[in-house]
Amino acid sequence: MTRLIIWRHGNTDWNAEGRVQGQTDVPLNALGRSQAATAAPLLAGLEPAALYASDLLRARHTADALAALTELPVTEDARLRERHYGQFQGLTNPEIAERHPEAYARWTGGDPDVGAEVERNDHVGKRVGEALREIAERHPGAVVVVATHGGAARQGFGDMLSWPSAVMAAIRPLQNCHWTEIVESPRGWQLRAHNVGPWPEKAIPAPV
Template identity: 50%
Template sequence: MTARRVLIWRHGRTEWNAAGRIQGQTDVPLDEIGVQQAIQAAPLLAAEGPDAIVSSDLQRAKRTADALAAVTGLPVSVDARLRETGFGPWQGLSHTELAERWPDEYAVWKRGETPELPGIERPADVIARMREALTDALGAVEGTLVVVCHGGAARRAVQALTGWSDEVAAQLAALGNCRWSELRHSTTRGWRLHAHNVGPLSGAAANDEPSTAADAEPAAEEELTSSPRS
């Protein structure tokens, strides 16, 4: 068996998302808006006809996956390899705090590169574990697989399937909370991106504020200057 279609779904909003804090692998729960985002988005994903759901073990992803499971009746498989990029000493800090405490390293990160700091996971390592997790999940189902994970991990999942370079992947906009990417497999061209940042157009799940548009990714200038709204 092998799935021919993958929907990579980012979890709903958390308080740290709203505050612009780096989550990484800290196990932060969904906030009230995040729960509503998952509940609202779940029927739309259910309409895509998923055959299996696999989720990161972090509770913000698992709670999002559970919303889809409640609609579809499908079980949720949990895989720690789908966790967000580890950000070590940066986890829990805002972008302003990072710029103040690690100005040189933060400047490196803003350029889209990985700073040399203990505890910060390198992209190649994230891609490797995402590839392993996806290979196992894809081999266990036919049809459509839903992968529930995180903002930075979702980008690496797309890379793992398509083989894109870091330079190409950097051009892919970060997923908003509770939005997803769709990839389909071609026997001649392999995995191809068919849709990106898909989600409801109204209600809680349509709340795609700049502050919630990235997880463990460099913030764009407008993300640093805008105030979170809810």
């Protein structure tokens, strides 16, 4: 049974400030590094056979915490990057609402075509899902950890499970350094666990 552990990166200063990161390359802060170090032993206990990561620093450095324990190499894949948020990147929600009111209304209303150069969610799901499928095919029957981003994780596993957008909208975002597990069964890919991590759920941060 192939198991994919889709792991969100640790906290960054932009997470703490409520800024949309998207594909801006923001590194982990001290809290994020601590979160990765705390989560890594739990994931190491699953005895992963391979470790992949988005090439953005916050995901790569999260993966490095697990690599230090398992001695696995980290394979980077740019398809695992977060959704590109176009003109929203670097802004807080109030700033987006003020500068791009029409696009903000479409975004918060669940419109698939936000505008403002924001990548469509179905495009995110397709590229991340493609990467996850290829990773799974390389490691049949193994546990594989994939360090990525909140929005990318949700859209990617949703694509793997063939879930419609209405179902994905009902799934709560991953907390920093929490993960989703999907498994391959005779009936196809199935969700085994979501928002698993080393500490109880508190606030849900922005998934970007």
